[in-house]
Amino acid sequence: MSFNFPYFRPPAGAEELRAEVREFIAKERAEGRWRRQGDFAIHYDPDFSRRLGERGWIGMTWPKAYGGGERSMLERLVVTEELLAANAPVAAHWIADRQSGPLLLRFGNEEQRRKYLPGVAAGEIFFSIGMSEPDSGSDLASVRTRGVKVDGGWLITGRKVWTTFAHRNHYAITLVRTGERQESRHSGLTQFIVDLKNTEGLTIRPIINMAGTHEFNELTFDEAFVPDDAIVGAPGNGWTQVTSELAYERSGPERYLSSIRLGEALVAAAGKTPEPRVQEAIGRLAARLCALRGMSLAVAAMLANGETPNLEAALIKDLGNAYERELIEIARNLQPVLPAIDTEFDEALAECTIYSPSWMLRGGTREILRGLVARGLGLR
Numbered sequence: 001m002s003f004n005f006p007y008f009r010p011p012a013g014a015e016e017l018r019a020e021v022r023e024f025i026a027k028e029r030a031e032g033r034w035r036r037q038g039d040f041a042i043h044y045d046p047d048f049s050r051r052l053g054e055r056g057w058i059g060m061t062w063p064k065a066y067g068g069g070e071r072s073m074l075e076r077l078v079v080t081e082e083l084l085a086a087n088a089p090v091a092a093h094w095i096a097d098r099q100s101g102p103l104l105l106r107f108g109n110e111e112q113r114r115k116y117l118p119g120v121a122a123g124e125i126f127f128s129i130g131m132s133e134p135d136s137g138s139d140l141a142s143v144r145t146r147g148v149k150v151d152g153g154w155l156i157t158g159r160k161v162w163t164t165f166a167h168r169n170h171y172a173i174t175l176v177r178t179g180e181r182q183e184s185r186h187s188g189l190t191q192f193i194v195d196l197k198n199t200e201g202l203t204i205r206p207i208i209n210m211a212g213t214h215e216f217n218e219l220t221f222d223e224a225f226v227p228d229d230a231i232v233g234a235p236g237n238g239w240t241q242v243t244s245e246l247a248y249e250r251s252g253p254e255r256y257l258s259s260i261r262l263g264e265a266l267v268a269a270a271g272k273t274p275e276p277r278v279q280e281a282i283g284r285l286a287a288r289l290c291a292l293r294g295m296s297l298a299v300a301a302m303l304a305n306g307e308t309p310n311l312e313a314a315l316i317k318d319l320g321n322a323y324e325r326e327l328i329e330i331a332r333n334l335q336p337v338l339p340a341i342d343t344e345f346d347e348a349l350a351e352c353t354i355y356s357p358s359w360m361l362r363g364g365t366r367e368i369l370r371g372l373v374a375r376g377l378g379l380r
């Protein structure tokens, strides 16, 4: 097995589209609609999502019949890059656009696609991911939340944790054990669309993160009734479906642009004539960033071809995590920092320092990703 990162050529019109997104962002900023802060997963602004939806920049690649734009995956990437580079408040629609929508397109039925996708594309319906449990994070196949068949639906009992923005989003695609493990521990899992606003027996409680803010939640299901038509795909096929989401989750530019604000602040603080050691350090960081971008573009091209580049995606996430962690250390070593937040550099550094530990965990921990890569290379 070897990795495949084919050279990517930008689509026609990509630069015009990039200019259009930059102009939109500049106008938003000039009007004071939001300020640059936080990484993609925490800056939640439904009004901004709606404005993006009006522009056709959510669900860009989906069929027009479901509210999409029938544009290419690579055009979508141009928009994503610009939004992330500006630290735009994309958190509300992020999961739905990146992951839940493509999942429903691939495995959902016609009724589900028509029910949810137009609202997602309009920036009005938002999704969460209900995978992790108190004793089941990296080893997702061990989920214990259980669904029992009853007339017209299922009674779900169990607990999910770290469910980002479940207190604000509308639905969570939730992984549940509905059958016994048979020959494979991956069998018997099913994905349900759980209505987060109207499900009796579901309690959503906050989990405050180390930055002192509320993005995570704990979901407790106590015989919560979920109708049959909430099942995504075939009952028991949850494992195949959930793993197909992971290439979308792991390979995007969010895996190396969460810290872009700090990178830019570092360059600005270095000034026009930085000393050689500063030049060298920034040059090395820039080269790594370019390589990561090339790899991420290649994965986008493979996804556009209908491939499932899970291994390449795992590698990008791991290398992206390494880059972002080292950027923080390098920035701190290169610039004198006092315990105060007076400048753009100070604020960006503080923000990245507080949030970056979570970047290494979300979407799969570095140990797990490395295990996947090693297995792919035939090393274990």
Ligand SMILES: Cc1cc2nc3c(=O)[nH]c(=O)nc-3n(C[C@H](O)[C@H](O)[C@H](O)COP(=O)(O)OP(=O)(O)OC[C@H]3O[C@@H](n4cnc5c(N)ncnc54)[C@H](O)[C@@H]3O)c2cc1C
Pocket (backbone or CB within 6 Å): 128, 129, 130, 131, 132, 133, 134, 135, 136, 137, 138, 139, 161, 162, 163, 164, 358, 359, 361, 362, 363, 364, 365, 366, 367, 368, 371
């Ligand atoms: C910011 C953030 C947002 C998140 N949002 C969501 C969300 O919306 N929905 C959701 O479902 N989940 C979410 N998660 C949860 C995330 O997916 C899990 O934290 C992650 O999968 C790790 O699981 P865990 O925390 O249970 O750690 P564990 O699986 O218990 O791992 C603990 C440690 O052991 C190591 N480890 C575990 N197994 C192995 C192994 N086989 N070999 C080597 N080392 C191993 C891990 O690398 C890690 O260092 C989020 C997490 C974060 C940080």
